[in-house]
Amino acid sequence: MLTQTAIRSAAAVSSIRQFNHASASPHQASVADVSPLAQHIQLSGAAMSFPRNAEIFGENESADYLYKLISGTVRTYKILSDGRRQIGGFYLPGDVFGLEFGDEHTQSAEAMSDAKVLVVKRSTLTALAGRDAAVARDLYALTARELQRVQNRILLLIKTAQERVASFLLEMAERVPCGDAVELPMSRQDIADYLGLTIETVSRTLTSLESAAAIEVPTSRRIVLRNRPELNRLNG
Amino acid sequence: MLTQTAIRSAAAVSSIRQFNHASASPHQASVADVSPLAQHIQLSGAAMSFPRNAEIFGENESADYLYKLISGTVRTYKILSDGRRQIGGFYLPGDVFGLEFGDEHTQSAEAMSDAKVLVVKRSTLTALAGRDAAVARDLYALTARELQRVQNRILLLIKTAQERVASFLLEMAERVPCGDAVELPMSRQDIADYLGLTIETVSRTLTSLESAAAIEVPTSRRIVLRNRPELNRLNG
DNA sequence: CGACCATTTGATATGGATCAAGCGATGTGG
């Protein structure tokens, strides 16, 4: 159950507490931070740490908390009965996840690297939204973005492997704006499960894009976008 | 070539038939209808009619209205630059569509058959939601269901053709609860674009399911589920 | 009856999966 997961880690909470004010990594300063919702999370959120590959919450656990990622990377996913895994999304520092409509989480969430998150009770947040229209609007906006992403993913999944990989690279480049170089926080397997492909196909597609001079792959985790127009064209 | 049996439940058939026509069909008195939101729509919604294949709204148009389907069937969809079409959803009488988070529609909507809808201004609805918590909750619930559906679709799209078709049939059977007979309101092309397959593959999969005695296909638009456990197994 | 459209069926092609091997980086114990 979620509560167990949360409580289990709650032990680690207090020790981490000082950490989040002090350590202001460059990643943490984002647009979202100035919103009323973000301020509330910053002020009253409990800090928690999760080691690499730890589960933050599981599918079907009750969705009592909302999470804001401070550092590290998180993936959400579903597992089919035969073991196939579909990654629902990758979350970077500043992103909010665990946002649910129903009472239960529809996906599981895992830390991809050691991760620090701020946790707020969903009930207090909705109560706050009832009093403060600005908070409600923020929640709304977060949801809007989330739904948009999901719908784009559906479009993604009817495309070819090249198109999927190109879309993925452009999406990541947009989310980690560092010029044309993207430092991927996830493995090939994660990318494959996100795009509905196999690692082999992802790998082959990347080398093929490299041959076409659309990208460069200096190391497996770093990708340089050399020809965005071409990638956009592939994007469909 | 498969034998078309004459033994068919005629009772189920006629009840499905009138589902599409009668604008005061008993089907409309569903859960949604007793909700405050539904009542408001019923009272202050403007009735509009759309002929078969007419556009109800287009992608990128401003999303000023919310629609509730009274009779007929509606599809929402997106078109990729090269003409591929992804159907976002099918809507049956009683369903609400056009629900958006942003200012613009992210999909187009078309009447699949002559359709009657009730239309309400989104602004009045959100204003109402601000005053009446029950309305807000209803809007929330609608959105929750919508998101759930979208997420399930993502899972669908990583499955095999058989699994997709099986899931589709079970979904439709659930939405048009008439025992084990499903009267499909959409063409094979629509189904294909919904499932991310081709018409040929949909057709072949149906015949293969029929050979496996999981379903019967007395006419192309009517499907009888003969072996739900088997379909559920295929569902993944 | 005949034209038209949706659907099914058949033959073939192909993109991506699968199976299998190689390779480079990282870490571990002797």
Added chain:
DNA sequence: CCACATCGCTTGATCCATATCAAATGGTCG
């Protein structure tokens, strides 16, 4: 410091599910 296991990634060979191309069938409406 070096053999050597391990792990993530790439590359190669082959297979297979679905797409594509093409034709036959069947239902509907004039």
